[in-house]
Amino acid sequence: MNAEQWVQCAKCKKILFRNDFERALKVCSHCGHHHRLRARERIALTADPDTFVETDTDLVADNPLDFPDYPDKLAKGWQTTGEQEAILTGKAQIGGVPVVLGVMDFAFMGGSMGSVVGEKVTRCFERAVDERLPVVMFCASGGARMQEGLISLMQMAKTTAAVSRHHRAHLPYLAVFTDPTMAGVLASFASLADVILAEPGALVGFAGQRVAAQASVGKTPPNFQTAEFQYEHGMIDLIVPRRQVRPTLVYLLEMFQS
């Protein structure tokens, strides 16, 4: 028996046949747990075949604060993911509708937003305004990138400013919250979409666990900071199983088409 033929569900720990697991789009057939996807996997599931054209591939993080160990963390990110940053952006078609597509990659430094992510997100909305296109954003992030300090915090404002222009141009902006969508990303461009979808079970919230522990938040409900919790409280339009995400986006894009 070849071990590579099997995978274990990260949540229910059941052993799954890899082929079935891949065919189920990395959703556990036993407990329904949606495992994280890499950005390129997500694009393959979302964009019409061969329509994704990546943009802004030439931006690389710097270390403006000389923050301890940041270069090592970046190097590790480049090595383990093969990606340059925590987001891929580009143009694509979804159900035949041209869109600007941004997909965050949690595998790269926890999907954190520093200068490069902030710049790429901003360019998405600016490009979409110039070419009168909708924006579709897949979010996956622990929040702002601590290693770039205040410059990272400013990316929240910068990306929000870009969204405000896109809003004023009456163009559609759809966001999909995937596991996890937190803190600085949730509290900026992510929460400002016209329609917000989320995958089941995704962690969605403001203060990360370690920050919340510092602030002694106290007792939290069992589903605290999940997509389901946010849905119950009116912060998310729909919780959509992975297989339904693309058809739902297509429907919404058609609804908002001018």
Place this chain on the structure above:
Amino acid sequence: MTIFDFEKPITELENAIEELRRLAAEKGIDRSREIAELESQRERLLRQIFAHLKPWDKVLLARHPKRPYAMDYIRLMCEQFLELHGDRLGFDDPAMVAGLARLGAYRLVVVGQQKGRDLKERQKRNFGMAKPEGYRKAMRMFQLAEKFRLPVLTLVDTPAADPGVESESRGISEAIARSMLTLFDLTVPTVSVIIGEGGSGGAIALAATNRVLMLEHAIYSVIPPEGCAAILWRDANRAPQAAEALRLTAEDALQMGLIDMIIPEPLGAAHRDPQTTALSIRTAVLQQLDELSAMEPDTLREQRYQRFRHIGVYQLTR
């Protein structure tokens, strides 16, 4: 309190001066020479200590229990102020104050986070950590400003936005994001002053403005140094080290081009002379308002966009 170690010698001198004054008044003896001597000692000591403040000292100063808060400055610097209340969605957040003020020749909307002075008020004000309703009250005020073409002044002083269950269930992240969005849509002049703690998302929610000013001993950071240390080294006690790494002082922010101006504080920091500090803030804000008021509405929105648009440090390959 060990956390204010660097201030201790000054406080001791100040107590001694106070005691001498009291004795002199009580007994009718002239102690003015001794007092003058102690006062010049105090001045020398203050200069000495404040010339070598470390980032962590600034953190402590920004959080100093005697540091003036938003309402103190509003009372000291504005000719008039009428506080207004409520988010019109069911709540009124005491951690966020807002109202209409007269400042020199200007009528303006003022919004700020407010901490409490004693235990009871601190709890009532939630230690300056605003909830979604605080940011929604702020947004209501921003829209009021736009409708009546009044400039906006925000006073930022918060450790963070409230991270609790209540705030999460009412959409704290969305409230912060939309507060920024509302500020970016405005076509009136907007100025923010970081007066104490500029705590991450809770702070930027009020600081997406045409001009961002910072008091000399205020801090502005993406994460509290304790949280940063907990994540980096799994040890919150290394916060002083994290405070260095985060570059969270006003000087750092100015050097990186993230704020427009540092407002100097009196020797020994704002809490030693709130009146003078308030006057400095007033002068700085009026100067900014004079500049901004000369701009067209669309220009103001565009200037604000460009101000943030160009923030970011990265390299280009190829």
